[in-house]
Amino acid sequence: MGLGRIQPDTTQSGMVQTKEIDARARDRREVLAARQARRWGRLLWLLVGPGILVMLGENDAPSMLSYSATGARFGVGFFLPFVALTFAMAFIAQEITVRLGAVSKTGHADLIYRRFGRLWGNFAMADLLFTNVLTLITEFVGIVAGAGYFGIPKLVAVAGGVGLVSLTLVAHRYWVWERLTLALAVSNLIFVPVAILTHPHWGQVASAFATWGPLPSDGFGPSTLTILLADIGATITPWMLFFQQGAVSDKGLATSDVLHGRIDTALGAFLATLAASACMIAASPLFLHHMPSSQFGAAQFAQALVPYAGRFGAALFALGILEAGLVAATTISASSAYAFGEVTRRAHSLNASASQAPSFYLVLILVAAVAGSIVLIPGFPLEAVVLMVNIVAVLTMPPAVAFLLILANDREIMGVYKSSVGLNALGIGVGVFVALAGIAYAISVVMPGFRI
Amino acid sequence: MKKQPSPPAPGSDSSLGEQPEWIETALAEHWQTRAWLEKLEPMPMNLGLKSLMWMLRVYVLFMITVVGINVAQMWH
Numbered sequence: 001m002g003l004g005r006i007q008p009d010t011t012q013s014g015m016v017q018t019k020e021i022d023a024r025a026r027d028r029r030e031v032l033a034a035r036q037a038r039r040w041g042r043l044l045w046l047l048v049g050p051g052i053l054v055m056l057g058e059n060d061a062p063s064m065l066s067y068s069a070t071g072a073r074f075g076v077g078f079f080l081p082f083v084a085l086t087f088a089m090a091f092i093a094q095e096i097t098v099r100l101g102a103v104s105k106t107g108h109a110d111l112i113y114r115r116f117g118r119l120w121g122n123f124a125m126a127d128l129l130f131t132n133v134l135t136l137i138t139e140f141v142g143i144v145a146g147a148g149y150f151g152i153p154k155l156v157a158v159a160g161g162v163g164l165v166s167l168t169l170v171a172h173r174y175w176v177w178e179r180l181t182l183a184l185a186v187s188n189l190i191f192v193p194v195a196i197l198t199h200p201h202w203g204q205v206a207s208a209f210a211t212w213g214p215l216p217s218d219g220f221g222p223s224t225l226t227i228l229l230a231d232i233g234a235t236i237t238p239w240m241l242f243f244q245q246g247a248v249s250d251k252g253l254a255t256s257d258v259l260h261g262r263i264d265t266a267l268g269a270f271l272a273t274l275a276a277s278a279c280m281i282a283a284s285p286l287f288l289h290h291m292p293s294s295q296f297g298a299a300q301f302a303q304a305l306v307p308y309a310g311r312f313g314a315a316l317f318a319l320g321i322l323e324a325g326l327v328a329a330t331t332i333s334a335s336s337a338y339a340f341g342e343v344t345r346r347a348h349s350l351n352a353s354a355s356q357a358p359s360f361y362l363v364l365i366l367v368a369a370v371a372g373s374i375v376l377i378p379g380f381p382l383e384a385v386v387l388m389v390n391i392v393a394v395l396t397m398p399p400a401v402a403f404l405l406i407l408a409n410d411r412e413i414m415g416v417y418k419s420s421v422g423l424n425a426l427g428i429g430v431g432v433f434v435a436l437a438g439i440a441y442a443i444s445v446v447m448p449g450f451r452i
Numbered sequence: 453m454k455k456q457p458s459p460p461a462p463g464s465d466s467s468l469g470e471q472p473e474w475i476e477t478a479l480a481e482h483w484q485t486r487a488w489l490e491k492l493e494p495m496p497m498n499l500g501l502k503s504l505m506w507m508l509r510v511y512v513l514f515m516i517t518v519v520g521i522n523v524a525q526m527w528h
Binding site: 021022024025028029032103104105106114115116117120123127226252254255384387388391392395396398399402406410412413435438441442445446448 | 474475478479481482485486489492494495497501504505508509511512514515516518519521522523525526527
């Protein structure tokens with residue numbers, strides 16, 4: 001990504017030398033050396049990143065609040081294996097971006113514009129921009145709410161969030177940025193000790209995964225479908241496709257690295273499922289004690305958990321929401337900046353410095369700053385945005401899945417890495433499932449008496 | 453077949469700027485792909501594909517309207 005679009009610093013022996021190329025070559029040298037020495041553990045360490053980041057990044061503030069609301073409303077039951085299923089579907093979609101990125105060495109937006117033309121590219125970008133801005137606003141809602149539990153003022157929390165995103169400027173290398181963000185993202189597993197502190201009935205958890213039950217007691221009416229759709233939107237969204245393909249190409253993955261890219265994505269899906277399930281289990285005591293949680297924000301959830309998880313557990317919960325918001329603000333800002341750079345054909349790489357890719361870094365920080373500022377506007381309907389953001393993400397997914405599947409079957413781009421019949425069946429299954437879930441939601445809104 | 457140059461040891465002091473041949477080797481696949489990508493033309497879209505894309509576009513617009521209705525219902 002971005003190779004050949006950055007102004008060269010010097011030329012030597014007829015070769016373009018830039019900081020970006022230098023960084024990319026260093027990364028490839030490390031990978032090649034590990035592969036030649038058959039150091040498989042080292043090779044995996046070098047190649048993991050985009051998959052874990054995208055999956056844990058999608059366990060963002062509104063997603064964790066959605067899982068909390070699910071646990072508090074339905075307890076341990078149907079939704080636990082259902083969330084595992086949605087992450088399996090997310091893996092199916094994200095695996096395609098690994099192949100697309102490794103084969104084409106460019107981002108998702110660039111490929112859509114090149115193959116489908118400007119009209120369809122603009123539609124895809126409108127969906128991405130719309131959902132990214134909405135989602136980023138909710139990340140800052142999560143950051144403010146999580147920080148608020150510890151008495152940190154709103155303005156300081158927003159400034160801290162934008163400041164963290166701005167740290168991207170000093171990384172100067174994709175590798176450094178990726179490792180720092182990964183370290184923060186793995187903190188998403190903080191929900192596991194919170195779940196343990198609530199002393200759940202582990203037999204019931206195992207039974208839920210084995211039997212997909214108990215089902216919601218009032219069936220699948222409008223409010224249950226809204227939560228179901230929000231949980232799907234908590235795992236499958238358009239920004240993930242743009243981010244992972246952008247990150248795979250910026251990391252410099254080659255076709256020989258596809259297997260490790262798949263392992264990276266599967267590992268990310270597993271860790272994200274673990275954190276999401278833990279969050280749901282942690283909130284389930286609120287269901288058992290009939291706590292009305294429909295209007296709870298992050299701070300209220302944390303406070304409500306004090307009698308069951310203790311002050312320490314509640315503080316960990318608030319910290320988890322804060323962390324989820326911070327990681328997602330970073331990754332979603334990056335996905336916006338990648339897409340902007342690809343569409344405008346400007347330099348767009350985390351291996352480039354701010355002077356080499358000014359518009360890339362400007363967009364990255366600007367979208368975060370705008371979203372953070374909106375959260376500070378008094379009277380802005382934040383609750384409605386938080387509630388609806390995951391649903392909007394699901395509803396914009398079917399065209400995104402269509403672009404993805406068409407590109408994955410484009411022989412001119414993919415060659416031997418084209419999707420197999422089995423992978424296509426799974427991919428179409430994801431698209432149909434997401435579209436049908438959206439239709440069921442629409443019917444439930446238009447006909448409030450509707451039940452599945 | 454031309455022998456590929458061995459990579460310098462990871463962590464060695466030698467600057468990559470002094471080893472352009474190695475950079476070329478390390479990034480050969482990337483540069484070939486970039487050159488190929490610049491020549492990539494838009495794909496021919498038949499009527500069925502265009503219809504599917506428009507149908508999905510209408511789906512998104514309809515669903516966004518439904519979300520608006522849902523938000524209005526919740527506020528009232």
